Amino acid sequence: MKTVEMSVEAINAAGGIDGRKVEFRGYDDESDASRANTLVKRLIENDKVHVIIGCSLTGPTMSAIPLVERAGIPMVSLGAGSAIVEPVKKFVFKTIHTDAMVVSRLYDHMLGRGIKSIGIIAGSDAFGRSCLSAAQKLAPEKGVKILRDESYNAKDTDMTVQLTKLRQEPGLQAVLNCGFGEPAIIATKNYKQLGITVPHYGTHGLASNDFVRLAGGAAEDMIMANVSLLVWDQLPTSDPQQPVVQAYVKAYRAKFNEAPSFFAGTAHDAFFAIREAVRRSGSIEPAKIRDAIEKGNDFVGVTGHFRMNETDHVGLTPDSLRIVQVKNGRWKLVEKE
Amino acid sequence: MDAAFIQFLFAGLTEGARYALVALGFMLVYNASGALNFSQGESVMLGGMTTAVLMQAGIPLLPAMAAAIAVTLAVALLLQKLFSRTLERSGLLEVIIMTVAFGMVVRGVVHVFWGTQTRSVPAFSGNDPLMIGGATILPQVLWVIGITVVILLILGWFFRYSRAGRGFVAASLDPETAQLMGINVRGVLMLAFAFAAALGAVGGIVTAPITYTYYDVGVMVGLKAVIAAIIGGMGSPLGAVLGGLLIGLGESMTAGYLSSAYKDAVPFLMITLLFLVKPNGLLGKAPIERV
């Protein structure tokens, strides 16, 4: 939310979009679908907004979709689930890679290193499950074999059991951690504690500075796929994303004294997409904004290069994901393979 | 397989120790008052969170721990005052609901002041795992088990051999007679709450390096500890500890040999089955209802 607030302030200070000031209403759905449902109703009926950025998770987004479709208000979601844009819904877009894209990128990296058989440890929450299904679906297509999968719950405090079972699988070459939040951190610590030597991969939900800080030395050498935002200081100047990313990070840091997380980055892009759409269409009518977002929205955001069209409401491809590795407590960009 | 089993065993014992400490505190309060304290889990949260926050502010471990225990005690005493008042004015049902509300208030305050982010407490003696029988164990686990054992021994000695302790036990069994004998029944309740708070806080602090801590870490722990105490049998301290360990081990063994997705269901399944077979817990006695 901070990103959007910051962006709104900046835009209004610069005179608004085409001279119109942007008004912003933010609510916290506490990741609960029914709460999100009510809040979206509030935004649409009560606050009469023209466009919505949200929700951060797939479940709440899905519960909001029928509402925005009926009301004709465009919504830019930050949820990772592929279900949000597959099948394409007229008024729903998203500015974050789907799990499928992330998994596909990781698989490519693994195959590039000769890794074909893996184990997966996934959270039982929405994020973990969605990632796991994506991984399971893509595996046969890519030629990766999932030997075993284990799960953990949101409040679990010890995953040595699950990791031990994975480690025992004969022929295990790598482990993919499909998770989010505290339990994923604990799983990482357990990984190190058990001395598991096969490469440890993680999905983008884990890639944040908080994760590295809390997991400490245990995260060393972990490989993840995430957006260039994390390695903003290592992007070569030839990279089209470099100016956008650096500008954003500097502004965020100046205001909030910390580096933005990749989630914040997706919010930035969502706002960007909307701003561009309003500029281009010259109107704030929801239907016109929607059209402008969908057609000809070609811009470089911090998450990647977006090219949306009628059949693709995400506009991102796996290439905009970078492979990063934790080295000495910091993210290091590994050359794209 | 053996090494894996030992790994599961230690995982179960660590979790079990945490549940055991909270279950014990829970049971002490129940014995002294007859009511269930659904906010018991929050003592774990307060202990861990306060320590983490203080340490992040630069205060070293031991003073931070002491302060955390003190804070938890203070909150518990407040709870005890409210508890007694509600008990006098209304019934046991209202008291139970009051504790649920109290737990929410404590969580709410922590949420407002300290936010929802996860915090950590550094391990007492480092993070390098030890090898025991082929399984890798964090040294913190030994701290957890060790401290739990020490506490249990101290409590055991206290209730058996010290005057105050025996008075406590007497008051729990028969408050009226105890009062006639000159035992301060009110004081007993205060002591029960104080013990419960300290037990929970210590449990929270000592496991925080392993599990991390955040504002609602106490909810699940509290619920499972309630179940642990009931499984063990409400009248018996040993039962509470046993119940806690059983749940911890049950969870880890289920995750290890059956299905890690359903591991959370284990305590609830256990209690449901137990209620069908032995409603008063493994070591408990049936409460005699006087008409």
Next chain:
Amino acid sequence: MMNELLIKPSGVAAAPIKSVIGQRVFARYSLLFVLVLALALVPILISNSFYIAVANLVMINAVVAISMTLLLGTTGQLSLGHAGFFAFGAYVSAYLGGPQGLPTLLALALAVLGTAVLGWCVARLFLRLSGYYLAVATLGIGMMLSIVLRNEQHLTGGPDGMSVVPFGVLGFSLQGEMVWYFVLLFVLVFATVGSYNLLRSPAGRALRTLHDAEIAATSVGVDVRGYKVRVFVLSTALTGLMGALYAHYAGFITPASASFTHSVQFVMMAVIGGIGSVAGAVLGAVIVTLLPNLLAGAAEYEVLVVGLILLSTVLLLPRGMVPTLTAWYRGRKGRKAS
């Protein structure tokens, strides 16, 4: 009121007492009628459909709260897993109406039936436990349901939940806040009047004596067990019904609806309003449902505020808002009369 019924008036004395009772009942019913009429006019007067949406949520919660207060108020049984029954009704109806393609009315009926059966099993197995153990048993049932719903992805859509088909009756599809407002209002009025009458009927009075003196009641020959089971089943069936209705209304259902937090919310509604009071349950539902919406801009204070309200109710108004207010009001009337 109890006094009036124990005294057996005869002849002349009977007439005035009867008409007093009759007047009271008439007054109460006409008050209710006026209230319902006013409520029915609301959606016509208020055009902001967000407010109507909130009102719909309030009504759904109110019926569940009524079922909870019936349970608590008559038999003193605390259920900490009622959200599990809510979710069960919701998912069964969603599953039967959606992937299984049954007509939604049938799906709804089966969902209610299924929940009632589940409630019956739970009651038969666990009601012989002393009060607080039942609370923990229901807690266990609720949690287990929640975990199963989360894990069985192919049946339930997993933690992200599943979409639910809208409710269709005789070819009409019930969609939109206004339509649901009237449906839910009807259900609420029905539940309110029904519960009210239940509490005042001989069966209801038998149930209330259970609460105070279970053993005495058994010794007089009251079928304690049977009544307890019946109340429990009624309570769970009502809850399951509202769960199913919610699913079709919202178009979406997630396992979070079976959570412990949700169960606690239902308990809160009954407690804040006043245990055993139907009007209290509705008031409690209003307060608990409106609160997060009022605090929408400052969500981090929500847990604290809700906790404080519940805490202060238990401490200061232990009998709940409605009974305390009623007693205060009656006290003033009494003093005025004298």
